[in-house]
Amino acid sequence: xxxxxxxxxxxxxxxxxxxxxxxxxxxxxxxxxxxxxxxxxxxxxxxxxxxxxxxxxxxxxxxxxxxxxxxxxxxxxxxxxxxxxxxxxxxxxxxxxxxxxxxxxxxxxxxxxxxxxxxxxxxxxxxxxxxxxxxxxxxxxxxxxxxxxxxxxxxxxxxxxxxxxxxxxxxxxxxxxxxxxxxxxxxxxxxxxxxxxxxxxxxxxxxxxxxxxxxxxxxxxxxxxxxxxxxxxxxxxxxxxxxxx
DNA sequence: CGGCTTTGACCAGCGC
DNA sequence: GCGCTGGTCAAAGCCG
Numbered sequence: 001x002x003x004x005x006x007x008x009x010x011x012x013x014x015x016x017x018x019x020x021x022x023x024x025x026x027x028x029x030x031x032x033x034x035x036x037x038x039x040x041x042x043x044x045x046x047x048x049x050x051x052x053x054x055x056x057x058x059x060x061x062x063x064x065x066x067x068x069x070x071x072x073x074x075x076x077x078x079x080x081x082x083x084x085x086x087x088x089x090x091x092x093x094x095x096x097x098x099x100x101x102x103x104x105x106x107x108x109x110x111x112x113x114x115x116x117x118x119x120x121x122x123x124x125x126x127x128x129x130x131x132x133x134x135x136x137x138x139x140x141x142x143x144x145x146x147x148x149x150x151x152x153x154x155x156x157x158x159x160x161x162x163x164x165x166x167x168x169x170x171x172x173x174x175x176x177x178x179x180x181x182x183x184x185x186x187x188x189x190x191x192x193x194x195x196x197x198x199x200x201x202x203x204x205x206x207x208x209x210x211x212x213x214x215x216x217x218x219x220x221x222x223x224x225x226x227x228x229x230x231x232x233x234x235x236x237x238x239x240x241x242x243x244x245x
Numbered sequence: 246c247g248g249c250t251t252t253g254a255c256c257a258g259c260g261c
Numbered sequence: 262g263c264g265c266t267g268g269t270c271a272a273a274g275c276c277g
Binding site for chain 1: 248249250251252
Binding site: 173179 | 269270
């Protein structure tokens with residue numbers, strides 16, 4: 001995995017018997033779910049505290065949060081959270097967080113668009129500079145909480161019930177595997193994620209997603225279609241707790 | 246024709 | 262200030 005992830009929490013392993021075959025016969029199971037911390041982002045505990053609720057991650061993916069109390073990620077003000085104490089438990093947990101402009105993906109975008117528009121309209125470099133200068137006056141870009149999880153899979157882009165459009169691909173430093181950038185194409189869905197394959201263990205896919213879902217919009221968000229081999233809830237049970245009978 | 250991927254270019258943040 | 266890197270844009274092309 002890329003060096004940006006510093007600390008491992010849990011490690012989620014998932015096998016697809018036949019991903020290529022529509023995943024119809026695939027099976028999913030979890031092994032040590034490993035969580036990791038993005039070095040440039042806030043600690044996991046911080047993430048939780050910074051977030052309003054335990055369901056943050058659920059929201060992050062636009063999934064309807066469970067009504068049951070999230071078990072979870074309790075404790076830990078620091079970089080790591082104590083969940084790592086129970087890694088053997090299947091469905092034990094998920095990954096970490098990071099920060100980046102809190103909820104400003106769109107604002108950044110529009111900012112950028114405006115910037116570009118300006119430069120196009122003016123048709124000169126000067127306008128670009130102006131835009132830049134203008135931007136300098138604006139408040140510093142904040143960070144959106146992000147989190148990531150590792151999945152053992154043969155396919156890079158895991159089916160999670162959402163529609164994604166790939167909007168970019170970059171070579172990853174120190175890794176032969178590129179990183180692909182996706183955005184959710186569902187209306188009102190502003191989630192973005194990037195997916196890369198671990199160069200240390202090529203069988204592992206690292207997915208990192210932002211957390212820009214507006215809680216108020218949550219209800220309006222689409223309900224995920226059940227993919228062939230399970231939802232993120234299955235992959236990240238700590239954040240997607242199973243309903244107790 | 247619409248939706249998607251590919252890919253080079255651009256931009257901002259960060260470290261030195 | 263400069264270079265590097267991650268993230269995004271958008272044109273071009275592909276595909277159903």
